[in-house]
Amino acid sequence: MSNFKGFTDSETFTQVPDLFFRQLLKEIKDTDELKVTLYAIWWIDHTEGPFRALSETDFDTQKLGLSVEEIRRGLEKAVERGSIRKSQHEAEILYFLNSPRGRAAAEAFAKGEWRESGKIMSTPLERPNIFKLYEENIGPLTPLIADALKDAEETYSAEWIAESIELAVKNNKRNWKYCEAILKRWKEEGRAEKQDRRDAEKDRRRYIEGEFADYIEH
Numbered sequence: 001m002s003n004f005k006g007f008t009d010s011e012t013f014t015q016v017p018d019l020f021f022r023q024l025l026k027e028i029k030d031t032d033e034l035k036v037t038l039y040a041i042w043w044i045d046h047t048e049g050p051f052r053a054l055s056e057t058d059f060d061t062q063k064l065g066l067s068v069e070e071i072r073r074g075l076e077k078a079v080e081r082g083s084i085r086k087s088q089h090e091a092e093i094l095y096f097l098n099s100p101r102g103r104a105a106a107e108a109f110a111k112g113e114w115r116e117s118g119k120i121m122s123t124p125l126e127r128p129n130i131f132k133l134y135e136e137n138i139g140p141l142t143p144l145i146a147d148a149l150k151d152a153e154e155t156y157s158a159e160w161i162a163e164s165i166e167l168a169v170k171n172n173k174r175n176w177k178y179c180e181a182i183l184k185r186w187k188e189e190g191r192a193e194k195q196d197r198r199d200a201e202k203d204r205r206r207y208i209e210g211e212f213a214d215y216i217e218h
Contacts, residue, residue: 014042032074035064037083044097053094137165138174145176156183
């Protein structure tokens with residue numbers, strides 16, 4: 001057995017449905033099933049786009065510590081239990097989390113309604129570590145800032161937080177209150193995925209000269 005050194009202060013996290021702990025954890029007795037179920041949750045949570053699914057080969061034998069046969073057996077049990085949905089279209093088989101989004105995607109895939117371009121999948125994205133991102137771009141991490149960043153992760157997407165920090169660096173306003181003001185505005189007023197340069201300049205002036213001026217260190 002290897003000696004685990006412990007988690008660090010800068011870990012990223014995976015969202016696991018509460019029902020997993022309230023029900024499935026006590027019901028799953030088979031280690032193979034438990035591993036493939038948790039791996040599927042991790043993979044899907046870290047994959048972007050509407051089409052979030054795994055093929056059998058996406059279950060990494062080294063990360064899981066399982067053989068191919070053990071993975072297949074674990075998948076069979078998870079599918080039988082209902083935590084994972086198995087869907088087939090022609091010769092292709094994919095596995096989806098049994099959630100509202102997963103069920104809809106599995107049914108669409110089985111009917112052949114997914115365009116090939118919509119089924120492009122890749123290895124789960126390694127999310128930018130929010131603490132590391134802050135230290136590299138804004139400044140030293142204090143206990144108060146660390147708590148604020150943790151709260152932000154529960155409210156905003158990792159992409160939004162990263163972009164707010166990027167905007168703070170671009171405008172030379174390297175403090176968390178500035179980033180937080182941006183995030184609050186995006187949440188309250190909505191945020192277009194793409195903005196032209198004039199909108200970006202308007203936003204910059206609004207943060208510097210307008211209603212968010214009190215948050216900014218000049």
